[in-house]
Amino acid sequence: MTEASTIAVGAETSAPAGHDEARSLTSDAWRSLKKNPIFWVSMALIVAFLLMAVWPSLFTNVDPAEAVLKQARERPSANAWFGRDIQGYDIYSRTIYGARASILVGVFASIATVLIGGAMGVIAGYYGGWLDAVVSRVTDIFFAIPLLLGGILFMATFPNDVDSPYLLVVGKVVLVLSIFGWPGLARLMRSSVLQVKPNDYVQAARALGATPWRIIRAHVLPNALAPMIVVATINLGVFISVEATLSFLGIGLTPPAISWGVAISDAIVALRTTPHILLFPSLFLSLAVLAFIMLGDAVRDAFDPKSR
Amino acid sequence: MAEAILTATDLVKYYPIKGGVLRRKVGDVKAVDGVSFELLKGETLGIVGESGCGKSTLGRLLMRLEEPTSGSVVFDGVDMYAQKGRAMRKLRRDIQIVFQDPYTSLNPRKTVGDIVGEPFDIHPDVVPRKGRRKAVQDLLDLVGLNPEHINRYPHQFSGGQRQRIGIARGIALNPKVLICDEPVSALDVSVQAQVVNLMEKLQDELGLSYIFIAHDLSVVRHISDRVGVMYLGKMAELGEEDDIYGRPTHPYTQALLSAVPVPDPTLRDKKEQIVLKGDVPSPANPPSGCRFHTRCWKAQDKCKTDIPLLELRPDGAGEHLSACHFAQPREIIETIDVSDLADGDLDTGRRDTASLEPVGDGPADS
Numbered sequence: 058m059t060e061a062s063t064i065a066v067g068a069e070t071s072a073p074a075g076h077d078e079a080r081s082l083t084s085d086a087w088r089s090l091k092k093n094p095i096f097w098v099s100m101a102l103i104v105a106f107l108l109m110a111v112w113p114s115l116f117t118n119v120d121p122a123e124a125v126l127k128q129a130r131e132r133p134s135a136n137a138w139f140g141r142d143i144q145g146y147d148i149y150s151r152t153i154y155g156a157r158a159s160i161l162v163g164v165f166a167s168i169a170t171v172l173i174g175g176a177m178g179v180i181a182g183y184y185g186g187w188l189d190a191v192v193s194r195v196t197d198i199f200f201a202i203p204l205l206l207g208g209i210l211f212m213a214t215f216p217n218d219v220d221s222p223y224l225l226v227v228g229k230v231v232l233v234l235s236i237f238g239w240p241g242l243a244r245l246m247r248s249s250v251l252q253v254k255p256n257d258y259v260q261a262a263r264a265l266g267a268t269p270w271r272i273i274r275a276h277v278l279p280n281a282l283a284p285m286i287v288v289a290t291i292n293l294g295v296f297i298s299v300e301a302t303l304s305f306l307g308i309g310l311t312p313p314a315i316s317w318g319v320a321i322s323d324a325i326v327a328l329r330t331t332p333h334i335l336l337f338p339s340l341f342l343s344l345a346v347l348a349f350i351m352l353g354d355a356v357r358d359a360f361d362p363k364s365r
Numbered sequence: 366m367a368e369a370i371l372t373a374t375d376l377v378k379y380y381p382i383k384g385g386v387l388r389r390k391v392g393d394v395k396a397v398d399g400v401s402f403e404l405l406k407g408e409t410l411g412i413v414g415e416s417g418c419g420k421s422t423l424g425r426l427l428m429r430l431e432e433p434t435s436g437s438v439v440f441d442g443v444d445m446y447a448q449k450g451r452a453m454r455k456l457r458r459d460i461q462i463v464f465q466d467p468y469t470s471l472n473p474r475k476t477v478g479d480i481v482g483e484p485f486d487i488h489p490d491v492v493p494r495k496g497r498r499k500a501v502q503d504l505l506d507l508v509g510l511n512p513e514h515i516n517r518y519p520h521q522f523s524g525g526q527r528q529r530i531g532i533a534r535g536i537a538l539n540p541k542v543l544i545c546d547e548p549v550s551a552l553d554v555s556v557q558a559q560v561v562n563l564m565e566k567l568q569d570e571l572g573l574s575y576i577f578i579a580h581d582l583s584v585v586r587h588i589s590d591r592v593g594v595m596y597l598g599k600m601a602e603l604g605e606e607d608d609i610y611g612r613p614t615h616p617y618t619q620a621l622l623s624a625v626p627v628p629d630p631t632l633r634d635k636k637e638q639i640v641l642k643g644d645v646p647s648p649a650n651p652p653s654g655c656r657f658h659t660r661c662w663k664a665q666d667k668c669k670t671d672i673p674l675l676e677l678r679p680d681g682a683g684e685h686l687s688a689c690h691f692a693q694p695r696e697i698i699e700t701i702d703v704s705d706l707a708d709g710d711l712d713t714g715r716r717d718t719a720s721l722e723p724v725g726d727g728p729a730d731s
Contacts, residue, residue: 258471265487265534275472275475275483
């Protein structure tokens with residue numbers, strides 16, 4: 058065994074030194090993310106919005122449903138930081154509580170589109186053949202319908218009742234966004250699976266007798282997931298803005314549900330006299346959408362070796 | 366004579382060419398077109414040929430990574446293409462592959478332990494769960510890697526080391542046949558020698574049979590017991606190593622061998638190089654009759670119409686399989702086969718890896 062031992066010694070010397078190790082794509086991406094201020098700004102915003110969604114009482118102890126009609130349209134003051142709206146609600150409190158609807162819709166619609174789109178993309182890309190043809194044509198059909206138009210059509214067909222429970226109202230918006238949002242991710246996933254599939258390590262797993270499920274789980278998915286995660290993050294911002302648009306049109310979330318879209322819609326009538334009613338929910342909405350899109354951009358740049 | 370472990374009969378693989386708006390089939394790429402051979406137990410069969418002659422497709426057919434258009438492979442008494450599902454997966458334990466490119470054959474997101482241990486996860490009855498880590502470390506040791514590197518990722522290794530990982534994965538299930546699809550073509554010459562020597566060592570220790578696909582004639586000569594020469598999807602010549610390299614009878618083999626550089630400068634002038642005219646014809650529209658007739662200096666009318674069969678033809682000192690109507694031995698100045706030389710015969714004979722300075726596989730070229 059002299060040969061083996063000689064070579065083992067050689068392997069020792071040629072192995073990379075300590076700090077050079079672990080230069081996988083993910084660790085490289087993390088390293089460049091850590092240096093990116095945009096990443097930290099967006100993360101700070103997102104953490105703040107998540108906290109608002111989970112524990113709104115952390116930020117305010119004013120009941121958002123408490124209307125003080127005689128102080129309606131009051132300008133910002135020490136008493137009500139963002140002023141009061143047409144109904145006399147405290148705008149600060151309602152803006153904080155409104156984050157929950159946006160975050161819920163954005164997060165759940167993103168999860169649903171990732172699951173549906175990812176599964177469809179993997180099936181189409183890995184199995185190919187007629188399955189691919191069917192999935193691709195179905196995505197084409199959904200692509201022909203713009204997200205917003207589809208949302209309006211769906212929500213106008215199945216309108217909310219006044220006494221619909223909160224989760225049903227949110228669930229409907231999530232459903233419609235998922236139905237019209239998954240084809241983009243399916244296409245993306247299909248193309249990255251097609252890129253990973255011909256690699257020799259996938260063939261080697263087949264040669265070892267691995268089942269298709271095992272190959273997908275262990276080899277294809279881990280190497281094909283990055284682009285979809287990036288786009289899903291950007292989509293999260295898009296979903297939040299579409300939710301607000303639908304709510305603004307009066308067909309997304311409907312009162313008594315509290316949401317930025319609803320607040321913007323209510324504020325429109327008083328735009329010229331008391332613009333602050335419109336300002337604060339719009340500002341928060343823009344910041345939330347911006348935060349997720351910036352995060353997505355930062356992650357995409359980090360995962361793209363060409364940008365380094 | 367040892368018995369055959371793998372018998373391929375009339376293997377054919379056509380890839381359809383689709384064209385037009387309706388994606389209708391307009392033709393076939395005839396990648397492998399009627400190849401038959403036997404692989405004996407414990408031997409190494411080298412397959413040589415230029416790019417695009419169907420060597421790799423042949424390897425993938427033997428692994429059943431592709432389904433053949435027609436033909437059969439009998440492996441250890443079992444018709445390989447008739448197996449389904451579980452039976453096929455069980456059969457795969459006995460026939461494994463080592464790929465050409467060590468940079469794409471290892472999953473970049475898995476540790477070496479995961480990669481080499483994957484065969485045991487897929488076939489859990491081979492090694493009990495508790496013994497797997499030990500089994501993986503033994504394998505790494507066997508292929509000359511440090512067993513302590515079990516938790517490293519592929520990108521932390523050099524090309525030669527990666528190829529060793531690929532070999533370790535290939536032999537993990539203790540297969541009977543290892544198909545090596547250009548296993549050293551992507552490596553530096555010095556590393557090539559190490560890997561080839563490793564493969565010979567493993568053959569001795571584990572009793573493997575190899576199908577060694579390559580385009581490097583000297584590497585194939587070094588490792589092979591028998592050699593097959595492929596041209597445009599067909600086997601042109603097949604015989605013992607000495608028959609092919611010493612007494613080639615097919616004009617294509619002669620041309621190939623004449624292109625091998627001669628290391629001895631005194632012999633260089635005596636060497637007559639046969640320069641073939643033109644390019645390899647497209648496998649989508651191969652020439653009629655003998656596939657080689659468009660470039661052959663011996664071609665006559667018969668070659669354009671009659672397909673020469675791969676049969677025993679005299680080579681001057683005996684006979685071996687050749688697919689040429691006008692098979693005839695021809696003097697080719699030989700390259701030196703170091704594997705046949707005793708240690709003192711020639712300086713080159715001693716330049717084996719074991720005597721090299723322990724430089725490992727050289728720095729990882731990134």
